[in-house]
Amino acid sequence: MMPDPEPQNRAPMLLSRYAESLFWMARYMERIENLARILDVTDTFVRHGADQSGWRSVLRINADEARFLEHYDEVNAANVAEFYLVDRENPTSILSSLFAARENARTLRPLISTEMWSQINIFYNRVRLLTPADAAPSRVSGLCAYLKEQCQSHAGITNGTFYRDQSWSFYCIGKFLERGDQTSRLVDIKYHTLLPTAEDVGSPLDVSQWHALLRAASGYHAYRRIHPSGMTPSSVAGFLLMNQSFPRSVTLCVRQIEIYLNQLSSSYGLRGAYAAQERLDELRAALMDQTIQQIIGRGLHEFLDWVQLQFIGLQQAVAENFWRKTDAAQGQTQSH
Amino acid sequence: MKGLLDGYDRGAFFCELMDCAAHDPAVALIAERLSQMDPAELIRRAEIAEIELFNQGITFTVYSDKDAIDRILPFDLIPRVLTSREWDVLERGVRQRVAALNAFIWDIYHDQRILKDGVVPAALVLGNANFRPEMVGLDVPLGTYVHVCGVDIIRDERGEFLVLEDNARTPSGVSYVLENRNMMRRVFPDLMDGIAVKPVGSYGMMLHAALTEIAPTDVAAPQVVLLSPGIYNSAYFEHIFLAREMGVPLVEGNDLVVEDGCVFMRTTAGLAPVHSIYRRLNDDFLDPDVFRPDSTLGVRGLIDSWRRGRVAIANAVGTGVADDKAIYAYMPRIIRYYLSEDPVLANVETHICGEPEGLAYTLANLEKLVVKPVGESGGYGLIIGPHATAAEIAAFRLQLQENPANYISQPMISLSVSPTLAGSKLAPRHVDLRPFSITGRKTWVLPGGLTRVALREGSLVVNSSQGGGSKDTWVLE
Numbered sequence: 083m084m085p086d087p088e089p090q091n092r093a094p095m096l097l098s099r100y101a102e103s104l105f106w107m108a109r110y111m112e113r114i115e116n117l118a119r120i121l122d123v124t125d126t127f128v129r130h131g132a133d134q135s136g137w138r139s140v141l142r143i144n145a146d147e148a149r150f151l152e153h154y155d156e157v158n159a160a161n162v163a164e165f166y167l168v169d170r171e172n173p174t175s176i177l178s179s180l181f182a183a184r185e186n187a188r189t190l191r192p193l194i195s196t197e198m199w200s201q202i203n204i205f206y207n208r209v210r211l212l213t214p215a216d217a218a219p220s221r222v223s224g225l226c227a228y229l230k231e232q233c234q235s236h237a238g239i240t241n242g243t244f245y246r247d248q249s250w251s252f253y254c255i256g257k258f259l260e261r262g263d264q265t266s267r268l269v270d271i272k273y274h275t276l277l278p279t280a281e282d283v284g285s286p287l288d289v290s291q292w293h294a295l296l297r298a299a300s301g302y303h304a305y306r307r308i309h310p311s312g313m314t315p316s317s318v319a320g321f322l323l324m325n326q327s328f329p330r331s332v333t334l335c336v337r338q339i340e341i342y343l344n345q346l347s348s349s350y351g352l353r354g355a356y357a358a359q360e361r362l363d364e365l366r367a368a369l370m371d372q373t374i375q376q377i378i379g380r381g382l383h384e385f386l387d388w389v390q391l392q393f394i395g396l397q398q399a400v401a402e403n404f405w406r407k408t409d410a411a412q413g414q415t416q417s418h
Numbered sequence: 419m420k421g422l423l424d425g426y427d428r429g430a431f432f433c434e435l436m437d438c439a440a441h442d443p444a445v446a447l448i449a450e451r452l453s454q455m456d457p458a459e460l461i462r463r464a465e466i467a468e469i470e471l472f473n474q475g476i477t478f479t480v481y482s483d484k485d486a487i488d489r490i491l492p493f494d495l496i497p498r499v500l501t502s503r504e505w506d507v508l509e510r511g512v513r514q515r516v517a518a519l520n521a522f523i524w525d526i527y528h529d530q531r532i533l534k535d536g537v538v539p540a541a542l543v544l545g546n547a548n549f550r551p552e553m554v555g556l557d558v559p560l561g562t563y564v565h566v567c568g569v570d571i572i573r574d575e576r577g578e579f580l581v582l583e584d585n586a587r588t589p590s591g592v593s594y595v596l597e598n599r600n601m602m603r604r605v606f607p608d609l610m611d612g613i614a615v616k617p618v619g620s621y622g623m624m625l626h627a628a629l630t631e632i633a634p635t636d637v638a639a640p641q642v643v644l645l646s647p648g649i650y651n652s653a654y655f656e657h658i659f660l661a662r663e664m665g666v667p668l669v670e671g672n673d674l675v676v677e678d679g680c681v682f683m684r685t686t687a688g689l690a691p692v693h694s695i696y697r698r699l700n701d702d703f704l705d706p707d708v709f710r711p712d713s714t715l716g717v718r719g720l721i722d723s724w725r726r727g728r729v730a731i732a733n734a735v736g737t738g739v740a741d742d743k744a745i746y747a748y749m750p751r752i753i754r755y756y757l758s759e760d761p762v763l764a765n766v767e768t769h770i771c772g773e774p775e776g777l778a779y780t781l782a783n784l785e786k787l788v789v790k791p792v793g794e795s796g797g798y799g800l801i802i803g804p805h806a807t808a809a810e811i812a813a814f815r816l817q818l819q820e821n822p823a824n825y826i827s828q829p830m831i832s833l834s835v836s837p838t839l840a841g842s843k844l845a846p847r848h849v850d851l852r853p854f855s856i857t858g859r860k861t862w863v864l865p866g867g868l869t870r871v872a873l874r875e876g877s878l879v880v881n882s883s884q885g886g887g888s889k890d891t892w893v894l895e
Contacts, residue, residue, distance in 0.1 A: 095685040097667050188475075188649050192661040192668040196474065203475045207488075248686060352687055404686045 094247060098405040100193055101252045103186040105400065108256035110183035111202075114176050115233035116264040117144075121166060122226035123298040125219070127290065128159060135275060136294075137162040143271045144174055159219045167217040167225060168209075176229060180206050195243035198236070205232045248350045251342040255400065258342075262335030263393045265299055269322050269332075270386040272298075277315060292318050299330045319382065320374030332389065333369045339396070340366060354403030361399050365392040421453030422460075423837060428846045432577040432834040434498050442501050444613055444894050451609055452496060457842040460495070463605045464839055467493050470604070476597050478652040491594060492887030495606055498836045498849055498869040505616075505893045508571065508579060509863045511763030512853050514753060516567050516861050519586055519740050521756035523563040527553045527736065537755050538748045539772065539823070542792070546745075548738030550701065552708060556725060558734050559632040560859055565732035566625070566696075568592070568852045568868075571763065573834035580766045582831070582850065584749070586741040587733060588698050591868040591888075592854045593659035596621060598890040614895035616865035621854070622663025625696065628858030629664075632730040633694040640693035642666045643683065645674070647699055647715045657698050664696075671699075676719030681729045694730040695720075701735050744792035747826045766831055772823035780827040781818065784811050787827040789818065804830060833878055836889065838871055848872045850880050851891065866891035 120140055128136040138157050141147040146165075153171070154161040169175045184206040191199050209229075216225060244250055276291045292313055296302040305313075305321050305328075325331040340362055347355040368388075377385045428436055439446040468490065471477065477488035500508070525532050526543050527550075533540040543549055568589030570582040599618050602610065626642060633640030646657035648670045661668035673683050674692065682689035697704065703713040705720040723729045739745065745752075747768045753761045769776035771789075780787060783803075790800040801814045818825055835846035853867030869889040870880035880886040 095687060095690050097669065097673055098684045098686055099670070099673055100667075101686045185649065188654075191475070191658040200474050204473050207472075252686075346686075350687070354686060405684075 096248050096252075100190060100249065102401070102405040103189045104193075104249055104252040105256035107183050107186035107190060108253045109260040110179045110186065111233055111236050112257045112260040113264070114179050114183070115230055116261070116268075117166060117174075117176055117179075118226040118229035118233070119300065120268065120298050121163060122223055122230070123294050125159065125163070125222045125226070127294045129219075130290075139271050139275050140166070143267045146172075146174055159222070160214075160217075163217045163219065163222045164214045167222075168212045168214055177209055177212070180209050193249060195239070197239050197243050201232070201235055201239055205236070248346060248352065251345045251350070252404075254342045255339055258335040258338040259393055259397060261330060262332045262339070263390060265322055265330050265335070266332050266386050266389045266393070268295065268298060269319055270383060270390075273315065273319055273382060289313050296321075301328055301330060304328050316374050316378055319378070323377075324369060324374060333366075336362065336366050336369060352404075355400075357403055358396055358399040361392065361396050365389065365396070368392075421450075422455055422457060422844050423449060423453040426837060426844060426846065428835050430575055431832060431846065431848070432573050432575050433846060434500075434573070434834055434836040434849060435496075436837075437577060438499065438501055438504075442894075445499050445501065448497075448499055448609065448613065452837065452844065460839055461842060464493075464495055467495055467601050467605045470601065471597075475655065476593075477655060479649075479654070481650060491882050492873060493598060493601060494838050494847075494871055494873070494887050494889045495602065496837050496839055496844065497602065497609070497890040497892045498851075498871075499892045499894065500866065501894050504579075505865065507762060508851075508853055508867075509865075511579065511581075511761070512567070512569055512855050512863045513861045514757065514759065514762050515569055515581065515584065515749070516564055516855050516857055518749065518753040518756050519564050519567065519584060519737075520562055520857070522745075522752050523734075523737055523740050524561050525756075526739065527556065532752070532755055535755075537751055538745070541823075542744045542748075543739060546739045546742055548701075548736070548742055550736035550739075552721070553734075553736040559727075559730055562632065562857050563734040563737050564740070565628055565632070565734075565857050566592075567855045567857070569763075569855075571851045571853065572766070572831060573851075575832050575834075577834070579763055580831075581749070581763050582766055584741040584746065585852070586737040588700065589852070589854070590653045590656050590698075591852055591870075592621060592864065593656040594888050595854070595864065595866060595868050595891065596663070597659070598888060602890045610892075613892075616893040616895060618864055618866060621856075621864050622660065622665075624856050624862050624864075625660065626664040626666065628856045628862075629694040629696055629730065629732060631858035632732065634727055634730070637691075637693050641683075641691060642694045642696065643669045643674075643692050645669055645671070645695050645697040645699055645717075647671075647703070651698075653698065660696070671713075671715045671717050674717040674720070676717060676723050679719075679723050679726050679728055681717070681720065681723050692729060694732070696732050701738065704731075704735065742792070743790060743826065747792070766828050769827045771818060771825040771827060776827070777818075777822045780825070781815065783827075784815060784818075787829060788831075789814065789825050789827040791824055792826055802830075831878070833872075833880075836869070836871065838873065838889075840873075840875070845875065847875070848878050848880065849889070865893040 124136040187202045272295045346352045439449040471490040480487045564586040568585040629642045644661040681692040704716045708721040771777045785803045787803045833848040836849045837844040838847035855863045869891045874885045
């Protein structure tokens with residue numbers, strides 16, 4: 083690499099603790115947006131009578147079914163919405179994720195722009211005041227729209243104000259890791275719920291469910307553009323997993339992570355990225371070297387399970403090499 | 419048209435605005451502008467300011483079980499104004515005070531001349547809980563111990579500035595000075611129109627410069643950091659603010675490690691050297707090897723590295739002995755002793771009961787005085803003469819005679835007032851002033867300082883925990 087003659091372009095160093103907080107702030111904000119999308123779409127489709135199992139599948143996507151039933155009698159719209167939107171006892175609720183995002187942002191205030199901090203601060207202080215009545219079925223859709231919008235504001239402000247050094251790479255790795263993980267979970271649960279049962283085989287496919295899946299990932303129109311006619315379960319799964327251009331596909335997320343890991347190792351000379359890069363190579367190869375038909379043929383669920391394990395391994399590789407020593411000090415940043 | 423300040427009654431106190439308006443045209447103009455304000459508009463602006471402070475997180479956080487509640491330091495948007503003449507006195511006074519504090523601290527940790535000469539009783543210094551024997555014989559860079567100082571100053575009914583307290587450890591509040599100015603520019607720009615007010619924005623740069631000056635001299639570009647106890651500390655906002663203003667990392671104890679006598683921080687690229695530390699952590703917590711062994715906030719080996727001159731620490735360890743109440747009473751003499759100058763800023767009249775004259779005066783005037791125990795050895799509590807019963811005074815008299823060296827006495831202090839938004843009126847409220855100074859090679863004083871205001875009518879307590887707020891402080895050019 084050419085030596086950079088501009089002193090202001092020399093990359094400043096980054097505290098390990100900040101790298102960890104950036105990674106987690108990004109993950110939590112991304113998690114909130116994904117969850118808001120899923121709740122919104124589920125609300126719409128259950129309301130239209132198309133998918134009564136919708137609320138249960140939200141619990142399954144997040145592996146929260148057992149914990150939910152310890153606190154609520156029944157899986158219904160009101161309970162699941164309350165559990166995920168405003169329940170501060172639930173560590174996977176949007177309120178809890180937002181609290182964690184804000185605590186990380188507070189840690190990062192010396193580093194992030196004032197606008198980034200202010201927006202998260204205002205966002206959290208508003209959500210903190212929500213009550214179960216605000217998560218009532220008639221309000222879920224409006225609330226989810228607000229939550230998505232706030233997450234998008236965060237993304238936009240970050241994009242427009244955050245200094246592009248290694249901090250940005252850690253932020254993006256956290257964000258795309260969460261997004262890829264969420265999309266893989268969504269496909270995993272929905273695909274099997276929606277596949278026609280033996281007695282249904284041959285009857286016309288209920289496409290509205292597949293629409294819902296695409297809409298939850300904000301991918302309906304993109305899918306339509308490249309598949310103008312017809313809709314098959316495998317092509318929807320293929321789109322969400324392997325499409326190279328759709329911003330929420332697992333493949334695109336993996337490629338983004340790859341770009342930012344490469345930046346860490348080559349632009350900033352951080353050898354700590356090597357282990358994560360190796361893990362990522364394996365994941366990328368698995369996504370690139372087979373077709374969706376081959377994957378379904380070998381077992382989609384098994385494949386997605388493996389993908390999720392790869393994401394966990396990836397995160398461990400990043401953590402171990404960049405901030406392992408401060409793990410104990412970061413009580414508020416826990417994995418799920 | 420009736421003005422907002424028409425019925426304003428400062429009572430027996432000196433008023434920061436109205437008493438200066440009488441002889442300074444710029445202050446008169448500010449008073450006139452304030453007087454013409456529509457009260458509803460003032461209230462609206464005050465509300466905007468409050469919301470902005472909250473949204474920007476210019477707050478201290480109170481943690482409970484599962485939640486974090488933010489509180490703001492109430493902000494009054496009527497500024498406290500100082501003329502350039504007044505500021506000249508304050509600035510010279512603060513400089514002098516800091517020079518004397520540094521000379522005193524050097525002396526007590528080296529030759530102890532002032533103790534041998536009997537100017538300050540040796541027992542008061544050597545027996546003080548804040549005297550650090552670890553510091554004896556240690557040379558600090560540039561002989562500076564107190565890099566950041568915040569001297570609390572009040573104003574009596576004649577308008578004379580008096581020092582109430584020296585804060586030479588880790589004084590806080592400077593972030594509000596800068597943020598209050600930012601806030602005024604946003605919500606009250608018309609008040610400052612055409613009036614030249616000394617800027618305050620260079621504080622971070624000056625602090626960084628001082629921290630660079632004290633860093634090991636063999637390092638070309640010293641790495642400065644701010645050491646904070648972390649996000650649960652009530653002053654965390656200020657730590658963030660100062661780290662940002664200096665452009666340096668805010669580190670916690672866990673981010674630092676000492677290897678081979680040098681301090682490093684843990685970064686994504688491995689350990690990176692640290693040369694100068696602005697610490698916002700008390701002495702006790704800095705290094706478990708030397709001070710509290712149970713401290714998890716500090717850094718093991720830090721003091722050793724400091725002793726070897728591999729890292730600079732501001733403020734130095736052991737400054738607490740100099741801003742103690744016991745030493746405060748001797749500050750005028752300390753100034754004369756080291757600087758051969760009269761104090762620019764007087765103390766609040768203080769009688770040292772350990773001396774015959776002071777004791778005699780105090781015993782004769784107990785019902786008029788506030789008597790305070792000194793040092794950390796106190797224990798008997800203080801007595802406020804005018805509020806005490808005859809029996810209480812009689813009992814206290816015995817205590818005092820038994821151990822007079824343990825006490826000082828002062829008259830009831832009066833604080834000046836400043837017009838403050840109270841409901842829809844401007845009413846007099848008591849204020850004090852904490853100017854901040856930075857000392858590396860030389861001492862620089864931030865123009866103005868933190869004006870704290872007791873928002874409750876009649877109250878003299880300006881502390882934020884007891885109904886205090888703050889104001890922007892203007893020093894006119």
